[in-house]
């Protein structure tokens with residue numbers, strides 16, 4: 001039976017696992033209940049299973065019956081601090097936690113793919129690493145798992161790594177999307193504190209007022225973007241939080257702001273880490289103030305390998321038919337910690353539409369929304385793609 005049909009045949013089990021995970025969402029690096037559900041789903045399969053030390057990850061290795069290279073499949077498992085408002089029968093039972101990014105689907109699909117691939121163990125030439133990862137949403141769980149050895153779990157390093165991500169809007173249900181090169185942005189956080197000297201608002205010449213300087217910084221950051229960066233390699237800097245003073249007649253002695261910087265190349269990210277702190281401290285100095293700037297690089301650019309993105313596209317067309325996959329024209333402005341894996345191993349990150357039937361992909365609530373709904377109909381297709389990517393990359397056209 002083709003893998004796709006087998007995935008459809010176990011879709012009920014995959015949905016059941018997904019709903020169980022969805023009902024009990026966990027946030028961050030410590031997801032003991034989710035980990036237990038994954039271990040349960042993998043129980044009895046011919047896998048070498050290990051769990052994380054500093055995080056509740058699950059690494060499972062399938063060794064095929066024949067020698068060959070290693071391929072890695074990754075699914076993230078964590079939820080978001082959002083209170084669910086979908087009213088679904090399997091909605092989160094925990095206020096303040098929701099699988100609003102669809103990672104419950106990734107976990108269930110990866111467990112389903114493990115089942116399908118284990119059934120083909122004898123024919124597989126090589127090994128498959130299943131990477132069940134906590135802490136994608138801002139905790140760099142992938143980096144922790146790399147530090148704990150996930151890339152070496154099967155012995156030799158993987159020759160390819162694939163990640164899937166469902167989307168509650170944008171793509172019609174069942175539509176796959178990937179692209180060669182940058183797929184998602186790098187995301188950095190800037191924290192700046194400008195210090196001066198407080199005083200009476202009627203006598204600013206006797207004080208050192210941080211507010212005019214911080215206003216200049218906000219605008220200068222925008223000019224910096226347009227004067228220093230190639231418009232065809234876009235950079236976005238947004239000041240999202242700004243605080244100074246308490247009332248109208250007092251000059252504050254300090255002011256602070258928080259900004260995010262998004263970029264799509266390592267060159268731009270490196271340039272930002274130099275230019276942003278310099279701009280802020282130099283403007284402060286020009287006004288007789290001082291500034292502390294913390295430029296924290298969070299996630300790097302998620303860069304798909306050209307050959308692996310092409311291979312993923314061919315696999316989608318072969319398995320699901322023409323018209324089921326698209327080459328995205330542009331990267332997505334979000335960020336992903338699968339980027340850390342793709343810095344080490346060539347691979348591809350693929351989006352999969354999971355918009356519920358009857359909803360317009362252009363207006364459906366987005367990932368991270370309390371109203372985001374991901375359709376179970378995507379589960380079998382995502383499971384089949386995971387399994388087919390591994391099989392075909394290991395030379396088995398199933």
Ligand SMILES: [Zn+2]
Nearest residue numbers: 101137367368
């Ligand atoms: Zn997310």
Ligand SMILES: [Zn+2]
Nearest residue numbers: 101103136165
């Ligand atoms: Zn996500």
